[in-house]
Amino acid sequence: MELILFYIASAVAILATVFALTRSNAAHALIYLIVSLLAVAVIFFLLGAPFAAALEVVIYAGAIMVLFVFVIMMLNLGEEGDQRERQRMHPAVWIGPSILSAVLLIEMLLVIVKLDGPQTGALIGAKQVGLTLFGPYVLAVEIASMLLLAGLVGAYHVGRRFRLSEPAESSTGDSSEKGAKKSTDNQEQA
Amino acid sequence: MSDFWIIVFAISVMLGAVGGAAVATWFERRLLGLWQDRYGPNRIGPFGIGQVAADMIKLLTKHDWVPPFADKWVFIFAPTAIVVAMLLGFAVVPFGPGLQIIDLNIGLLFFLGMTSLAVYSVLLGGLASNNKYALLGGLRSAAQMVSYEVFMGLSLMGVVMLSGSFSMVDIVESQRDGWYCFSQFLGLFVFVIAAIAESHRLPFDLPEAEHELTAGFHTEYSGMKFAMFMLGEYLGLILISCMITTLFFGGWLAPFSLTFIPAIVWFSLKTFLVICFFILLRCAIPRPRYDQLMSLGWKIMLPITLINLVITGAVALWIAGA
Numbered sequence: 128m129e130l131i132l133f134y135i136a137s138a139v140a141i142l143a144t145v146f147a148l149t150r151s152n153a154a155h156a157l158i159y160l161i162v163s164l165l166a167v168a169v170i171f172f173l174l175g176a177p178f179a180a181a182l183e184v185v186i187y188a189g190a191i192m193v194l195f196v197f198v199i200m201m202l203n204l205g206e207e208g209d210q211r212e213r214q215r216m217h218p219a220v221w222i223g224p225s226i227l228s229a230v231l232l233i234e235m236l237l238v239i240v241k242l243d244g245p246q247t248g249a250l251i252g253a254k255q256v257g258l259t260l261f262g263p264y265v266l267a268v269e270i271a272s273m274l275l276l277a278g279l280v281g282a283y284h285v286g287r288r289f290r291l292s293e294p295a296e297s298s299t300g301d302s303s304e305k306g307a308k309k310s311t312d313n314q315e316q317a
Numbered sequence: 318m319s320d321f322w323i324i325v326f327a328i329s330v331m332l333g334a335v336g337g338a339a340v341a342t343w344f345e346r347r348l349l350g351l352w353q354d355r356y357g358p359n360r361i362g363p364f365g366i367g368q369v370a371a372d373m374i375k376l377l378t379k380h381d382w383v384p385p386f387a388d389k390w391v392f393i394f395a396p397t398a399i400v401v402a403m404l405l406g407f408a409v410v411p412f413g414p415g416l417q418i419i420d421l422n423i424g425l426l427f428f429l430g431m432t433s434l435a436v437y438s439v440l441l442g443g444l445a446s447n448n449k450y451a452l453l454g455g456l457r458s459a460a461q462m463v464s465y466e467v468f469m470g471l472s473l474m475g476v477v478m479l480s481g482s483f484s485m486v487d488i489v490e491s492q493r494d495g496w497y498c499f500s501q502f503l504g505l506f507v508f509v510i511a512a513i514a515e516s517h518r519l520p521f522d523l524p525e526a527e528h529e530l531t532a533g534f535h536t537e538y539s540g541m542k543f544a545m546f547m548l549g550e551y552l553g554l555i556l557i558s559c560m561i562t563t564l565f566f567g568g569w570l571a572p573f574s575l576t577f578i579p580a581i582v583w584f585s586l587k588t589f590l591v592i593c594f595f596i597l598l599r600c601a602i603p604r605p606r607y608d609q610l611m612s613l614g615w616k617i618m619l620p621i622t623l624i625n626l627v628i629t630g631a632v633a634l635w636i637a638g639a
């Protein structure tokens with residue numbers, strides 16, 4: 128049962144990723160990317176890591192991709208954007224990435240053949256993840272949070288308005304960008 | 318429960334939630350009428366309850382139209398996303414002891430994930446409409462949701478710390494010695510405000526602000542697809558009220574050990590009162606400006622949440638140590 132679900136979720140993830148790469152309309156590509164992330168969350172869940180699955184949905188699909196859509200909306204490319212993208216995606220561009228991903232695919236297949244299918248092992252709950260993160264990997268967590276803090280300060284600096292004569296307006300883009308960084312930061316600490 | 322009964326239960330929860338959302342539209346208008354000293358819909362059937370059926374017939378028989386300039390498939394997909402996500406959220410709500418579709422050990426995170434996925438409905442609806450008002454509404458909702466999601470999640474971490482679990486059943490059971498609305502009142506305060514912003518209910522309905530953006534993200538929607546957006550909004554209202562009941566008001570637990578009244582009645586009663594509170598907020602508080610909304614979030618709500626987290630953590634450690 129789990130094996131069938133795993134293969135379905137994997138097929139969805141792969142197909143969605145392929146569509147995400149090949150769509151010329153940015154909004155459609157993003158929707159496929161969101162579907163792909165959700166499929167990966169299902170795979171995490173099936174592999175016995177519900178906490179990772181939940182974070183995948185909450186952070187990647189729920190927060191980071193919202194910002195991607197936000198940027199697409201701000202740019203509002205429309206039909207010209209689609210045409211430019213279509214011109215840019217001629218076959219020659221595909222060759223390099225295709226070879227590289229083919230190498231990865233072969234490697235993956237070898238690993239899968241050796242490991243004998245997906246491992247549906249022990250359940251890893253939130254507690255174990257937390258204990259591992261703030262036990263042996265506490266340094267990595269701290270470094271990551273410092274990095275995010277640097278990003279936050281940088282975003283604040285770029286988004287800051289110098290008060291000359293006009294009253295300060297709110298800038299939505301920056302605040303939401305800070306939001307994403309903050310959210311990932313906070314999720315890690317929480 | 319066996320598999321069969323779980324499926325029956327799941328279907329009845331779904332029908333109950335959708336029916337509840339439909340009745341909530343009428344109930345809200347009647348209650349608003351009461352508080353604003355007017356009648357509200359009172360013509361069809363006893364107390365005007367037939368208004369629900371009348372509205373439904375009207376919406377369902379309207380021409381199902383997709384504007385020619387819209388992005389057709391995304392336009393059609395957008396309203397379904399919010400309904401599906403909100404209905405999925407009901408899967409982890411414990412209506413009573415054992416009365417739950419699934420007791421996930423990440424129940425709370427599942428709920429947060431579903432509410433954050435519901436955002437896409439508004440976003441994609443605004444984007445696919447190809448209309449400047451819809452686009453502005455969608456943009457606003459993106460910024461609003463992402464900002465308020467941060468401390469919506471964080472405000473619940475105090476509850477998680479005290480109960481030591483993400484599972485809804487464990488959270489309810491751990492409130493036997495005292496509901497979290499007392500020990501986590503800061504968390505409750507922030508969660509209520511974030512929840513209104515997240516479900517874009519009236520004080521924070523900037524994505525659809527009628528006075529500035531015609532109807533915001535659903536300007537181009539009509540008929541059944543518009544009804545789906547409304548259904549999603551009311552489902553969100555009910556889901557969030559269920560969550561507030563579960564997380565802060567002891568879920569199905571009876572107050573003052575009045576256990577002769579069944580658990581499900583207590584749960585429904587508490588949820589009902591929370592819904593009434595949300596409707597009261599709607600008629601009492603005016604809509605803030607967009608930048609006021611943002612600065613309220615980042616400058617007031619976030620610090621309050623962090624202070625609450627630090628204090629809760631310290632007290633929890635102190636109690637565990639003593």
